[in-house]
Amino acid sequence: MLRRRFPKAFIERYSQFIPDFDAFLDAMQRPLRRTFRVNTHKATRDKVLELMSDLKPEPLPWFELGFSMPENGDSPSEREDARYGPHFPNLGKRIEHFVGLIYVQEAASMVPPLLLQPQPGERVLDIAAAPGSKTTEMSAMMQNTGLVISNDPSPTRVRGLIGNVDRAGCLNVAVCRMDGAALGRAVAGTCDRVLVDAPCSSEGTIRKSAQALDRWSVATIARFPSIQKRLIAAGYLALKPGGSMVYSTCTVAPEENESVVTHLLERYPEAEVGTAEIPGLKMRPGLSEWGRESFPEAVGRCRRILPQDNDTEPFFLALIRKPVGNSELRSSDLQ
Amino acid sequence: MNRRIRELSARFGMPTDVLGRLEALEEQETVFVGTPEVMSFDAVRPMRRGIRFARIYPYSLKPTTFGMQVLGGQATRNLVELTDEQAKLLINGGSLNVKADVDNGFVLLKWQGLVVGVGFYKRPVLKSQIPRFRSVE
Ligand SMILES: C[S@@+](CC[C@H](N)C(=O)[O-])C[C@H]1O[C@@H](n2cnc3c(N)ncnc32)[C@H](O)[C@@H]1O
Numbered sequence: 001m002l003r004r005r006f007p008k009a010f011i012e013r014y015s016q017f018i019p020d021f022d023a024f025l026d027a028m029q030r031p032l033r034r035t036f037r038v039n040t041h042k043a044t045r046d047k048v049l050e051l052m053s054d055l056k057p058e059p060l061p062w063f064e065l066g067f068s069m070p071e072n073g074d075s076p077s078e079r080e081d082a083r084y085g086p087h088f089p090n091l092g093k094r095i096e097h098f099v100g101l102i103y104v105q106e107a108a109s110m111v112p113p114l115l116l117q118p119q120p121g122e123r124v125l126d127i128a129a130a131p132g133s134k135t136t137e138m139s140a141m142m143q144n145t146g147l148v149i150s151n152d153p154s155p156t157r158v159r160g161l162i163g164n165v166d167r168a169g170c171l172n173v174a175v176c177r178m179d180g181a182a183l184g185r186a187v188a189g190t191c192d193r194v195l196v197d198a199p200c201s202s203e204g205t206i207r208k209s210a211q212a213l214d215r216w217s218v219a220t221i222a223r224f225p226s227i228q229k230r231l232i233a234a235g236y237l238a239l240k241p242g243g244s245m246v247y248s249t250c251t252v253a254p255e256e257n258e259s260v261v262t263h264l265l266e267r268y269p270e271a272e273v274g275t276a277e278i279p280g281l282k283m284r285p286g287l288s289e290w291g292r293e294s295f296p297e298a299v300g301r302c303r304r305i306l307p308q309d310n311d312t313e314p315f316f317l318a319l320i321r322k323p324v325g326n327s328e329l330r331s332s333d334l335q
Numbered sequence: 336m337n338r339r340i341r342e343l344s345a346r347f348g349m350p351t352d353v354l355g356r357l358e359a360l361e362e363q364e365t366v367f368v369g370t371p372e373v374m375s376f377d378a379v380r381p382m383r384r385g386i387r388f389a390r391i392y393p394y395s396l397k398p399t400t401f402g403m404q405v406l407g408g409q410a411t412r413n414l415v416e417l418t419d420e421q422a423k424l425l426i427n428g429g430s431l432n433v434k435a436d437v438d439n440g441f442v443l444l445k446w447q448g449l450v451v452g453v454g455f456y457k458r459p460v461l462k463s464q465i466p467r468f469r470s471v472e
Contacts, residue, residue, distance in 0.1 A: 041405055099404060099451050147372035166386050169405025172370045174381040186378045
C-alpha cells in the first residue's frame with residue numbers, strides 16, 4: 001500500500017492515546033468505502049435493495065438503512081469518482097440517487113442522528129447543517145412531521161443544503177442562514193433536540209483526500225475550539241428542560257472534542273452527559289486528560305469512532321441532556 | 336386546503352388526506368409546502384420553508400419534480416409509466432413520442448412504481464420537465 005507521509009507532530013500527538021496506532025495509520029490511508037442511506041421519504045429499504053441489486057450493497061451492521069458498496073461491485077461506466085478510488089461505483093450517476101431514493105453519506109456521519117433519536121412531531125435544531133446529510137436523516141427519522149430548523153451561515157453551503165432538502169423531499173425543514181450562536185439565543189429553551197455537528201479541522205477527511213493531510217497542522221486545530229465552544233453553549237441554550245443534544249465532529253483532536261464538552265460542563269454544571277452507545281458499532285471512551293488539561297469523569301462517557309474499528313471516518317460524539325427543572329435563563333446566556 | 340394544492344391534487348387524483356396535513360406558502364410565483372410547524376416558525380426569518388411544490392404561471396400551475404416525487408406517490412390520474420430506457424432518456428432531458436391515456440398538460444412520470452418526475456404531454460409528444468442534474472446511466 002502507498003504509505004502517506006504523516007507529519008511528525010501528527011504521529012506524536014495521536015500515538016499518545018490512540019489504541020492500535022499502526023492499525024489507525026493504516027486505516028487513515030485506505031480509501032473510504034462508498035456508503036449510502038435509504039431515504040424513507042421516497043422509498044422503502046426493500047424497494048431500494050430491489051432497484052440496486054446489481055451493485056450488491058451490503059448492510060451496515062449497526063444501521064438498517066445504511067449500506068456500503070462492495071469493492072469492484074461496479075460496472076465499468078460507473079468507475080471514476082477520484083475521491084473514492086477507482087474501485088467504487090459512482091453512486092452520484094445512479095437514477096436512485098437522482099430521484100432521491102438514496103443519500104450518499106459517509107457511514108460515521110450517519111451516527112449523530114442515531115444517537116440523538118429525534119421523534120415525530122418534535123422541534124429539532126441542526127445548528128451547523130450544510131450540506132444537510134444529518135438534516136435529511138433526521139427529517140426522515142421524524143417521518144416528515146414537526147420541525148427541523150436547519151442552519152448554516154455559509155451562503156454557498158446553504159445553497160447545497162436547500163438543494164438536498166428539496167431532493168430528499170423534506171417537508172419538515174426550515175433552512176436558516178445565520179450564525180449558530182445567534183440562532184441558539186433566538187430559539188432559547190424551545191427545542192426538544194439539538195445537533196451541533198461543529199465546524200472542525202476535519203482530520204477525518206484525510207481518508208477522502210491526500211490534500212487534507214497536507215493541510216493538517218496543530219495551528220489549524222487551534223482555529224476551531226472557540227467557535228465550537230460558542231456553538232455547544234448555544235445548542236444547550238436552545239434546549240427545553242429535559243431535552244437532549246449531540247455534539248459531534250469528524251476530527252480526532254481532543255482540543256475540539258473533550259475540551260469543548262468540558263467547557264460546556266464548566267459553564268452549565270447541571271448538564272448531564274449520557275453514554276454515547278450504538279449497538280453493533282465499536283466506539284472508544286472519551287479521554288480523561290490531554291496535555292495539561294484533565295477532563296471531568298463524565299467526559300469519559302463521550303465516544304470516539306476510530307477508522308480501524310468499523311472502517312469509517314473517525315468521529316467524536318457527546319450526548320448531553322438538560323435536566324428538567326432547569327429552565328431559568330441567565331441574562332449572560334442571552335448576550 | 337390551499338387552492339394551489341387543491342388544484343394539483345385534483346389534476347392527479349391525489350387523496351386529500353396526504354396533502355391536508357400540510358400548509359402552503361406563495362412567494363415570488365412559487366408555491367412551497369411544509370408541515371404546519373415549518374410554516375408557523377417565527378423566531379427568526381428562514382431562507383426557506385419546506386420544499387418547492389409548484390411554479391405559478393399566468394395560465395397554468397407547474398408541479399415540481401421534487402415535490403411530486405415525495406407527494407405524488409398516491410396519485411391516480413395523469414400518470415405515465417416508463418420503462419428503464421424511457422426513464423433514463425427523460426431524466427437526461429429528452430422527449431418521447433407515446434400514446435398515453437392522459438390529458439394534455441403536466442403529467443407524472445412513474446418508473447418502477449415510483450414517481451420520478453414531471454413531464455409535459457402534448458399528444459403524442461412527452462417532454463421531460465425534470466431539472467437537469469447530471470446524466471444518469
Ligand atoms: C461539519 S460541517 C456540517 C456538516 C453537516 N452537519 C452535514 O451533516 O451535512 C460544519 C458546518 O459548520 C458551519 N459553520 C461555520 N461557522 C458556523 C457558525 N458560526 N454557526 C453555525 N455553523 C457554522 C460550516 O459552514 C459548515 O457547513
